[in-house]
Structures are given as C-alpha cells and as structure tokens.
Amino acid sequence: MKLSKRLQTAAQFVPQGSICADIGSDHGYLPIYLVEKEICPKAICADVAKGPLKSAEKNIEDANLADKISLRLGNGLMVLAEGEADCVTICGMGASLMGEILDNSPKIVQNIDTIILAPNVAPEILRRWAYEHDWQIAAEELVWEDGHFYPIIVLKKGRMAELNLAELFAGPLLLKDKHPLLGEYLRSLRQKELTLAEKLLKIGQADTIKKGEELKNKWQKIEEAYLWQYKSAL
Numbered sequence: 001m002k003l004s005k006r007l008q009t010a011a012q013f014v015p016q017g018s019i020c021a022d023i024g025s026d027h028g029y030l031p032i033y034l035v036e037k038e039i040c041p042k043a044i045c046a047d048v049a050k051g052p053l054k055s056a057e058k059n060i061e062d063a064n065l066a067d068k069i070s071l072r073l074g075n076g077l078m079v080l081a082e083g084e085a086d087c088v089t090i091c092g093m094g095a096s097l098m099g100e101i102l103d104n105s106p107k108i109v110q111n112i113d114t115i116i117l118a119p120n121v122a123p124e125i126l127r128r129w130a131y132e133h134d135w136q137i138a139a140e141e142l143v144w145e146d147g148h149f150y151p152i153i154v155l156k157k158g159r160m161a162e163l164n165l166a167e168l169f170a171g172p173l174l175l176k177d178k179h180p181l182l183g184e185y186l187r188s189l190r191q192k193e194l195t196l197a198e199k200l201l202k203i204g205q206a207d208t209i210k211k212g213e214e215l216k217n218k219w220q221k222i223e224e225a226y227l228w229q230y231k232s233a234l
C-alpha cells in the first residue's frame, strides 16, 4: 500500500507493535499500511458512514488482511471497547470534529497511549485540547501536499506547560525545531487572516473592530515568536 505523504507521515509516529484504531478511515489505506509493514500486528478501521467502510472492506479483502483488520461502523471512538487499542489515528477532518470525537469518549481516551491527529484546518484547537486534558505534544510535523499544508500532532499522556498564542498557532515543536515549512505555512495563514482583519475593521462596528484587532494582535505575537526563534521576519 502506497500512502499519501500526509498519511505516510502520520503512520511514522505509530508505535511499533501497537494496536492502532484509525477513526474516520474511509478507504482503510492507513490501517492496511500499518499491518502490511508489520508496524501493527492488528488494527481497527472505523468510519461513521457505510459507503467509506464498504470501500475499506474491499481494500482490506484485496490485501488479504481481513483476519487482522477489524471493521467498525459508528461514531468516533464509540466503536472501541476500553483498552482495545493503544494508539488512535484521526486524519483528514476538521480539528473541531476531532476534538468532539475525543471529548465524547473520555473512558476510551484514558486507555490510549498515543493519539495521532492530522487535521485539515485549525490545529490550534487540538493543541489547546491537549493542554486542557493533560496530554502533551510529543512530536509535530508539517506536510505540504496537493496545494495544502497539513499539520500532524502526536500526543502522549502527561502534562505540558500552557502554550502561548504563538505556540498554539505555529506549533510549539515546529517552532522549536525550526521546521523548514513553518515560515511559508504561517505566511499563507497570516495573509488570509490579516486580509479578513482589514475587512472587519473597515465595517467599523464594535464587534467587527474587536475581532479585527484580535486577529492583528494574534499575528503580531506569532511574528515576534518566529523572529525570536528564527532571527528573521516572517
């Protein structure tokens, strides 16, 4: 199984020998890869929709892995029994939905050792979630594929220091490790949000001015952190 760069990067953080549940798996490519490469002896492939799960079933059968990959139809982590998986991957959804999935199953989450998240947008929601729920960011990656940036966040149990605004948006480890794509990623986000800020300020109502100022303030803090870390402007 050949994975996209995004899923391949998520896969590289799955601990060797773990039982991994891929939530919102769709085609099932990730669990197939994990079992084929013998990273996981067994895996769980879950999706809330019948169509995607059907296509995963076919791909798993074609790969001759039906005895090693269990299919589950249902919402988020609710398809798992407590302690059944030690690693969970959730890729290719928005961060709010991922946060909801984690919040809806606290007992299952408690028994997981590693959570790997590859949100399409708004990774700051998940970094904040991690701090608030006593998980720490153990690793981070940033992937550029098909015209999009994809942050990947790996969580392990344990407390971390509260993240400042710049760390929340840029990623504490991406900043610390001076990730080569971080500047471009932040510049593209900044351009979008500062254009929005200007529009909000122009509208000139109390609430739009407040939101516009907040956006500008946020980007000033991110730029300061970037400048401090990289010794160059964004």
Ligand SMILES: C[S@@+](CC[C@H](N)C(=O)[O-])C[C@H]1O[C@@H](n2cnc3c(N)ncnc32)[C@H](O)[C@@H]1O
Pocket: 007, 023, 024, 025, 026, 027, 046, 047, 048, 049, 052, 074, 075, 076, 077, 090, 091, 092, 093, 097, 101
């Ligand atoms: C865009 S696909 C991503 C597929 C794959 N994980 C990837 O990254 O390529 C999102 C999948 O998540 C599933 N999904 C959405 N909400 C879900 C939920 N609450 N629980 C489980 N699966 C969900 C959708 O049915 C869909 O198949």
